[in-house]
Amino acid sequence: MALNNAQVGVVVKAEDGSYLYASGxxxxxPSIDLSEAxxxxxxxxxxxxxxQEGQRQVLATGKRSVVELVRTTNSQYCACECTIERYEADGLAPAILITFVDLTPERKREDALKALLREVSHRSKNLLAIVQSIAAQxxxxxxxxDFFLTKFRGRLAALSSAQDLVTESNWRGAQFKSLAQHQFMRYIEKGDRRVSITGEDVLLSPNGATHVGLALHELITxxxxxxxxxxxxxxxxLDCKRLEDGRYVISWEERTGLAKTPLAKEETDVASRKQFGSTVLERVVPSALEGDADYDIEPHFVSYQLEFRVADY
Known part of the structure; x- marks a missing residue:
């Protein structure tokens, strides 16, 4: 009972190879019958x-031998540590004692941890590359x-907000509407009637969430x-729609609601808006998502269309 509770298996063999005891x-x-084992x-x-080689060494030298048995197939992974040693006791014929310790759960945890560390390393490198790109742009x-620090800090905050959602989902990604709401909440109050978010609440991949979040930040600021x-x-x-070919399109349509202004002032505002973030919106984000973007600014109307295919980028 103690051995079973400790998840240790035991086999005892006579020197002639016959099985005397097996448990756990x-x-x-496979299950075995001692009389025929x-x-x-x-x-x-x-x-x-x-x-068999381990048992021969023990019989020849009397020293303990440890053998690790591992099997990996498409449907199974298992690992077991077998300790083979000579067993002698008063009044009993010499025998071979083999203890079995199942290493499978431990090895699976180790493999999962290694995979997690590789994933963290991969995603960390991706984030550093994104930060480097943001800094350069x-x-x-x-x-x-002063202007650089203001814009750079804002973009990093947008990146951080998207990463919070990705982390909360165990790195599955982020829902489009939650991502949009988080970006808006940094600048307006919840429930602001000027803003509507409609359409498909698509699950964006971690990379997709990062870059869509960055695009929304640029549009919002x-x-x-x-x-x-x-x-x-x-x-x-703000709307998200699934197209017939399986791609998605995020649409941003904005009307300023302002009265007509002098032509010179309108041209200045359009030029200013184009300067701030146009590279991110027209090149960086669509390139990262292997998609297309169209960014149009008029004095009293702004339109942005981002088409992309949902994938684990």
């Missing part, structure tokens, strides 16, 4: 050679250090500075 072997070993019936293929359109979110009369519609 891991489930991937043999190494051939218990160990198959390459395991048989390893165990921000620097290209910055007129000075531009809107706060120049567009619908800069006044009480503006309206903003």
């Amino acid at each position: 072997l891991p489930e991937y070993f 043999s190494d051939e019936s218990l160990f198959a293929d390459d395991w048989l050679k390893l165990m 921000t620097a290209r359109t910055s007129e000075g250090l 531009n809107s706060v500075a120049f567009g619908a979110l800069s006044n009480k009369a503006g309206t903003l519609a």
